[in-house]
Amino acid sequence: MSINDKCPCGSNLKYKKCCKTYHDGRVAQNALLLMRSRYSAYALAKHKYIIQTTHKTTRDDNIKSIEDFSKQTTFQNLKIIEFIDGEKEAYVTFKAxxxxxGKDNSFIEKSRFLKEEKSWYYIDGEISV
Ligand SMILES: [Zn+2]
Known part of the structure; x- marks a missing residue:
């Protein structure tokens, strides 16, 4: 994929104007932006970003499992269903x-995010198919 291609997160922006800015170190101002950039990071196998943006209490440092998931999967589309913002805790429900x-592995997840210092982190989520 080129940085001029559309961003995997479905924003209709070019990757370089969208999630790449977060992957390059920009702080996501809210949990929704963080969630989108994490989806793109999975799509582009940017495993370091996934680990960095996962809360330390649930962080899985197993890079291999993230890499395998990214490589075996085609990320077709992201649809945001609901965003509940908050001061320190926020929720994003999405369909990936x-x-x-070759099999449809789509799922709906309600992800929970926590804010620490100035950054949001993914902590956990409830999946429904
Ligand atoms: Zn994006």
């Missing part, structure tokens, strides 16, 4: 459309 080894 994924194809994994």
């Amino acid at each position: 459309s994924l194809i994994c080894e």
Whole structure:
């Protein structure tokens, strides 16, 4: 993928004007932006970004499992269903459309995010199919 291609997060912006800015170190101002940039990071196998933006209490430092998931999966589409913002805690419900080894692996997740210092972190989520 080129940086001039559309961003995987579905914003209709070029990747270089969208999630790349977060992958390059910009702080996501809210949990929704963080969630979108994490989806793009999965799509582009940017495993370091996934780990950095996961809360320390639930962080999985197993880079291999993130890499394998990214490589085996085609990230087709992201749809935001609901965003509940808050001071220190926020929720994003989304549908991720994924194809994994020829099978539809799409799921809906309500993700929970916590803010510490000035940054948001993914902490956990509830998945429904
Ligand atoms: Zn994006």
